[in-house]
Amino acid sequence: MYRIYDCLTTQHDIVLVLVAVLLGLGGIHTAFNLYARACIGRLRQRIAWLFLTGVVTGSAIWATHFIAMLAYDPIVPVGYDPVLTAVSLVIAIAATSVGFAIASFRGPHPVLSRVVGGLVVGLGISAMHFTGMSAMSVPGVISWHMDIVIAAILLGAVFGMISLWLAGSARTTREMLWGKTNLTIAVATMHFSAMGALIITPDPTMRVPAQLISSEYLSVGVAVIVTILIAIGFITAMVDRQLRAHVSNRMRILGDSAIEALVLTQNGRVIETNESFLRLVNAKQDEVNDSEFLSHWLTEVPQAFRNGSISYVETSLRTRDQVDVPVEVIRREIPADDFSDNTVIFGLRDLRERHAAEKHIRFLAEHDSLTQLLNRTTFNDRITEAIIEADETGVPLTVMCLDLDHFKELNDSFGHIAGDHALRELGERLSKLNSDNITIARVGGDEFVILLHHQNGPDVALASANARAVAQDILDCIAIPIFINNNHRAKLSGSIGIAHYPSDGEDAEAILFHADLAMYRVKQSGGNDTVFYSSEMDEEYRFKRQLSSNLRQAMENDTLEVHYQPQCHADSHEIMAFEALLRWNDPQMGNIPPSRFIPVAEETGLINQVGEWVLRKACQEAASWRKPLGIGVNLSAVQLQDLELPNLVRRIVEQSGLEPKRLELEVTETALIHNPARSMKILSDIKKLGVRIAMDDFGTGYSSLATLQNFPVDRIKIDQSFIAKLIGNDQAVAIVRAVINLSHDLNLSVIAEGVETDDQARFLTDNDCNEVQGYKYGYPRPINEYWHVVHPNSNDQDIAADLAKSANRVSGSEAR
Template sequence: MYKIYDCLTNQHDLVLVLIAIAIGLGGIHTAFNLYARACIGRWQQKIAWLFLTGVVTGGGIWATHFIAMLAYDPIVPVGYEPGLTAVSLIIAIATTMIGFAIASVAGPHLVLSRVTGGLVVGLGISAMHFTGMSAMRVPGIISWHMDIVIASIIMGAVFAMLSLWFAEAARTPRQKLYGKASLTVAVATMHFSAMGGFVVTPDPTVPVPAQLISQHYLAIGVAIVATLLIAIGFVTALVDRQMRAHVSNRMRILGDSAIEALVLTQNGRVVDSNESFLRLTGSKPHEILEQDFLARWLPDTPPAFQTGNLNYVETSLRLDDQKELPVEVIRREIPADDISDDTIIYGLRDLRERYAAEKHIRFLAEHDSLTQLLNRTTFNDRLGEALAESDETGIPTTVMCVDFDHFKELNDSFGHIAGDHALRELGERLSKLVTDEVTIARVGGDEFVVLLHHQGRTKATEINAHSQEVAQQILDCIALPIFINQENRAKLSASIGVAHYPVDGADAESILFHADLAMYRVKQSGGNDVVFYSSEMDEEYRFKRQMASNLRIALENRQLELYYQPQCHADDEEIQSFEALLRWNDPELGQVSPGRFIPIAEETGLIIPLGEWVLRTACMEAARWKKPLGIGVNLSAVQLQKHELPDIVASVLAESGLDPKRLELEVTETALIHNPARSMKILSDIKKLGVRIAMDDFGTGYSSLATLQNFPVDRIKIDQSFVNKLVGNVQAGAIVRAVINLSRDLALDVIAEGVETDEQANFLTDHDCRAVQGYKYGYPRPIADYWHIVHPEEPVPGTTEPVVAEANRHSGIETV
């Protein structure tokens, strides 16, 4: 080590040493730029670039060696044999070209090829050095310290191997820097270490050939060779770099303009990417270069995609924090050209938005948009799966039908916006009850269904108890007040029908139907309760269906008829008008009470044509009466919600020719409050026709005074439930007196219905009730039985005897 140091400091001109190192750095700098270019492109271009790399590298190292030799002072005159000097240059160029060529070979053994290439370069440096030294001629004896020589060869080889290992493909500035520094160290350590083992013993007797290159001319030649080689290499690399930079810049602008992420790879390694990919992965450009693209970011791609047999795949992009993004990837291959190797372009598109949109679409397809609960279609699918599972496990499945009580009144009172708000809030509450065992869906309007699994429960008592528990939770959830506005809170209840599979039904349709039947049984009982299905409900339903079918046939075949009940003056019992009452005598069912078939007509919608038939028939009949008595016709709640009702009334009046003042339409308080605004408009339009309006069953509702104030009522009918209790019931008497006084104060007529006894009649007369109706004054009968009333002094059809004028009194009615 001391010999090397002594040789460097005492036997070398340090200025020339620095110049030698500078020239070596220049050559090596240019050489690695050429090597980087030689690592890409087709083999024809690679060979050319490798040759130029070898020329520049070998020439630079050769120039460094001989300039360093000029800096060496052996004390004796020095000359150089031309042939060996030229051979040393050829050795430097050839070995470095071969070494760089080996290192540039891509394949599965990259490290081995680079290390081997570095070894060739290192040994080539030593071969050039010692060949150049053998060309040296001095008047003396040259000898070597072989231990130092061997060490110098080893150091040159090691640093050369490290150089090409660090440099890899010399794509990045860092790789080039490491390669240049290591190769410079290899050249310097090898040369100056070897010179430390070089010994010259002067001997004038040693002959020196005449044809030698003097150091002066050698310096000029070396300077010219080094300058030319480095300049040629530098200019060539610069021109090529600018050309490739121009192409690369155009491609980068194009790539960065794409929304999709683009990645370019060569031999599986990333060589470039656009800004979209960097943003997608949160990376910087230098962090992705030379990374194995598929292994690093797309490890889950199928083998067919990795080998190129498949060009499109949807997979996950793995990020640094182990998070994964869904992406679609397309693979395209670009064959090698004069500028680059075989290149594979990967285009990636972030699928998060698409997956989110698809998820949202699926959610909309499967859920109700208002309540966010499942919709009917999805529920039916879940129900089918649950029934199949029940068949396999033997554990029953329960279905509940839930319908809110009086929800229509909430809509009518506060509007549909408030109704939607209530449904949203109830949907949110019910969603909190959803578990693995409980599935809830909205199937329309205010109708909901519940699918209940009974995990681990097999006994009927356990299943019923579990169903009752869940149903009660639903009732409690719905019973909480709902905020409508600052002044109002709505409180709802629900009717719940329950049916078990397979006990109460053999398939999805029947189990839903039976749960619905049970729910309607709750409705009929006042709501806010839970009822389990039983077989008699099915029998009742079939009976109703039969009745509805028969009623439709009766309407079409004119099997219905009207009975008329007289309405009399309380003092003299003179008949003032008749109330038309519908009767139906079915061939199969016999005489059917209106209390049975009217609700069915309202449920099925038959009440609309049925009501119009009653109105038309009664008006036609009354218009034929010789005595112009009044005629009263009842309107159902369903009819009162039809906008076309005033037009129908006008049409019937025009068709029959009946004086509108003779017609009185009777409505109930309950019918009015279904939709107060609509009812007000319809009744006002009817009132404009000259028709009278009577409020039937007054006092049985819950808004009587408000109804009298807001609606165009002409007469009040005191409900028979109060009249029946007049005798012996102080409260009933007080209510009747209050209604009579109220009607008088409001300038309204009043009539009491359901009068059957003299005591009831006397009470009403004593308290100034001027009109009465009931069995005491006449039963509902066909109009022929009252012929002597409506056609006084005319013979009854089919007879020739006239009826006396007094026959319109109560006593005459009783004798008919």
């Protein structure tokens, strides 16, 4: 080691040594730029670039060697054999060309190719050096320290291998820096180690041939040759780089303008990407380049996509952070040409937003938009699947139907916005009860259904106990007050009907229907409770359905009847008006009281048709009377919500020819409060027609005084339940007396219903009740039985004429 150091410091011109090193660095820098270009492109272009790389690299190494030789002072005159000098240059060019060609070989073992290529370059440097040393001629004997020679050859070979191994394909600045540094070390260590091994023993007797090249001519030749070659290589590499950079920059701008991620690969390795891909994988360009695209980034693509049999696939992209991103990938191949190998372009689109949108669409399709609970369609699918499972396991299944009590009143009082808010709040509460065994859905309005799976085997008693516990949890959720505004909290309740499968129904439709029947039984009982289905409910339903069908036929066949009950003056007992009361004697079911068929008509929606039929019949009948008595007709709560009711009343009055002031429409307090604003408008419009309004069943509702104040009422009808208790009941006496006095104070007429005894009549007369109605004064009967009242002083001929006139009026009205 000391000999090498001594040789470098005492026998070399340091300035020329530095010149040699700088020249070598410049040449090696240019060489690796050319080598990077030689690693891409088609075979013919690669051969050309590899040859140019070898020429520049070999020339630079050869120049470095000979300038360093010129820096060496052997003390004796030195000459150089031209042939061997030229051979050393050829060796340098050939060895580096072959070495770089091997390193650039695209085989299954790229590292081995690079190591072998570096070994060839390193050994080529040694061969060039010792051939050039052999060209040196001096008046003396040249010998070598063989141990240093061997070490120099090994150093050159090792650093040569390391150089091309670390350089790789010279795609990045880092790779090129490692390659240049180690190749420079290989040249320097090999040369100066070998120079340290040189021993020159002067011998004046030895003659130096005259045709040798002098050191001065050699230095000029080296300078000219190397300058020209390095300049050619540098300019060529620079021009090529600029052209490729220009094209690459244009393509990058184009690629970065695309929303989709784009990746260009050659031989399966990434050579270029756009910014969208880098953002998608959260990586930098140098972390992506030269990676195996399919095996590194797309790990789950099918083989058919890998070999190009198919060009589209949906798969997962593995990001740098090891996150799988769903993507769709399209593959397009660019065939090889004279400038590049086969290039494959992959276009990738991030599917996360699409998957999220599809998930949201599926959620909307399966869930109710207001409450976020399952909707009817999804619930039907769930119950069908559950029934199949129940058939296989033998474990019963429970279905509950839930309806909120008085929810319509919440909407009417606070508006539909408040109602929607309440449903959202309830949906959030009920969703917390959802589990593997409990499925809750909203099927419309304020109606919900619950599907309950059991884990306790075929025991129906345990299933019922479990269902009751779940139902109570649901009722408790509903019972929590709901915030409406700063001044109001809505407190709701629910009615729940429960049915078991298979004991209460053989399919989904039957089980839901029976649970619904049980729920309606709860509603009829006041709500806020739970009822299990029983077969009696089915019988009642069938009865109501039959009743509804027969009622519809009775209307079509005009077999309904209107009976009339007198309303008399309390003192004179003179009949002042009649109340029209509907009666129905069905051929199959017999005499059916209004209390039985009117609720069914309201439930089935027939009440509007029935009410119109009664009103028209009563007005036509009353219009035919000689004596202009009043006629009272009851309106149901359903009719009172129909905005077309005033127009209907007007048409019937006009068509029948009845004076509007003779018609009195009777409404109940309960009917008025369902939608007070609408009821007020409807009654006000009817009042404008000249028709009178009576409040029926007064005192039995829960807003009596407010009703009298707000609604256009002409008369109060005291409910018969108070009249029946008049004798012997001080509270009833006080109530009736108070109602009569209140009516007088409000300038309203008052009539008492249900008067049956003399004592009741005497009390009402003594307390200034205007009019009375009840069995004491007349039963509801066909109008023919009161003919003498409505047609006073009529003989048989008059009666016949009146009957004919009445018939003509009825037929004419029906024709209209």
